[in-house]
Amino acid sequence: MAPEMLLNLLVKALWQTLQMVAAAGLLGTLVGLPIGVFLATSARGELFAAPAVNRIVGLVVNALRSTPFIILVVAIIPFTRLVTGTSIGTIAAIVPLTISTIPFVARLIEAAIREVDKGLIEAARAMGATPFQIVTKVLLAEAKPGITLALTLTLVSLIGYSAMVGAVGGGGLGDLGIRYGYQRFMPEVMLTVVVVLIVLVQAVQSAGDHLARRFDKRSRRN
Template identity: 90%
Template sequence: MAPDMLAGLLFKALLQTLQMVAAAGLIGTLVGLPMGIFLATSGRGELFEAPLTNRIVGLVVNALRSTPFIILVVAIIPLTRFITGTSIGTIAAIVPLTISTIPFIARLIEAAIREVDKGLIEAARAMGATPVQIVMKVLLAEARPGITLALTLTVVSLIGYSAMVGAVGGGGLGDLGIRYGYQRFMPEVMLAVVVVLILLVQAVQSAGDALARRFDKRSRKN
């Protein structure tokens, strides 16, 4: 394949991948973040005590997380077609990517919030802070490094998942690698796709790590 043609295909596929990752990551965060906060604060004796609801939400999250992604993609084809009007292509791929991202983010956010020192919560309560104020000014503020790393991991995982949906016509770098690199026996295309994916993941991980260090009070003290 001519270098200029390969560059054009890579650029188009990269844009599709970024579109899928950005859309799924944004929607997943908007839903998964409050869900993670709820899971971390709604147990027995916690800020928003609702143990039964906590248990139900936890079961749903666990069920979605335990479903292999490629099976999820196929299983929700009717839903994908209902929402987007099609089951293939970049826009259609956003649906399963988002659904798989929401529980992933929720559990990571829950873990990050649970790492916050309980003494800070008790101190805020003693000063008369409301549960919402504790969440906003204590939990989220103290958990920022962990939340940043959680979202970074989410984006990295989404890049991998976006490549996987290429196997079912989802578009993006994965689709390019399968259609040209595998089906048409063009190893140079497959190699180029792998290199671009590695560089993309490295860039996201480095940016996330740097941002997390900036938010970490312990790093600033050192």
Template identity: 60%
Template sequence: MTPTLQDLLLEAFWETLIMVGVSALIAVVCGLPLALLLHATGPGGLSARPWLNRPLGLLVNAVRSTPFIILMVAIIPFTRLVAGTSIGTGAAIVPLALAATAFLVRLFENALREVDPGVVEAARAMGATRLQIVWKVLVPEALPGLIAAVTVALVSLVGFSAIAGAVGGGGLGDLGIRFGYQRFMPEVMATVVIILILLVQGLQSLGDWLVRRLSRR
């Protein structure tokens, strides 16, 4: 039975959600500890360690500055090692997660820097340990900024997932290229674009709402 256009759109939309959701989850889980480490080991941090901060910062910047399409190609051997293949939705998650992690590390670090130093000093004066300051002061105080950073990363990941789809990663990008461009079906391309716009708007609105709620608290 030949799948209908609606079936193809639903499948592609689901693949895009999987790519964006899983890679974002991996990026948050890996990016927050790295951002905390960079913040703590930086100048004026809880435990300044220039010998650790500088190389780690350079590595993060190197990944961030690499265009996503080049990053995808450059880490194909690593992608095959992790996912067993370099094609498909599962394989696309590897470079997406790596790019999003580097992106989030810097955004998270900026959010942590915006925490009032007086709050940290007050916690120190009360005898709080470094770990307590990190998880009971820094992270809660920076939470609106952290959520805003995740929102920006999710929006960027939607665009990255479309690029991944164009080179065999599946999802809406793949559908738009295969049917909308290669088979000269402009209505498919237009539908894909509209879905991507609505997805981005939905993610941005949800993120803004969460930031407003947390900021009022």
């Protein structure tokens, strides 16, 4: 393949991958973050105690998380077609990517919030803070480094998932690697796709680690 043609295909595929990762990451976080906060604060004796609802939501989240991604993509094709009008292409791929992201983000956010010192919550309660104020000004503020790392891990996972949807016509770098690198026996294309994916993951991980260190009060004190 001519270098110019490979470059054009690579730029188009990279743009499609960035679109899928950005859209699914944003939508998944918008839904998953409040679910994660609810899971972390709704158990028995917590700020918004609702143990029955907590268990139901937890079961749904676990069910979605335990479904292999490639099976999820195929299983929700009718829903994807209903939402986007098609089951192939970059826009269609955002639907299963978002659905898989929501429970992933929810559990990571829950874990990050549960790491916050309980003493801070009790101190806020003693000062008369409302449950909503405790969530926004204590839990989310103190868990910011953990949340940043959680979202970084989410984006890294989404990059991998976005490559996977290439196997079912989702577009992006995965589609480029499969159609040209595998089906047309062009190892140079496959190698280029792998290198670009590695660089992309490293860039996202480095940026996330940097932000997490900036948000971490302990690292600033040191």
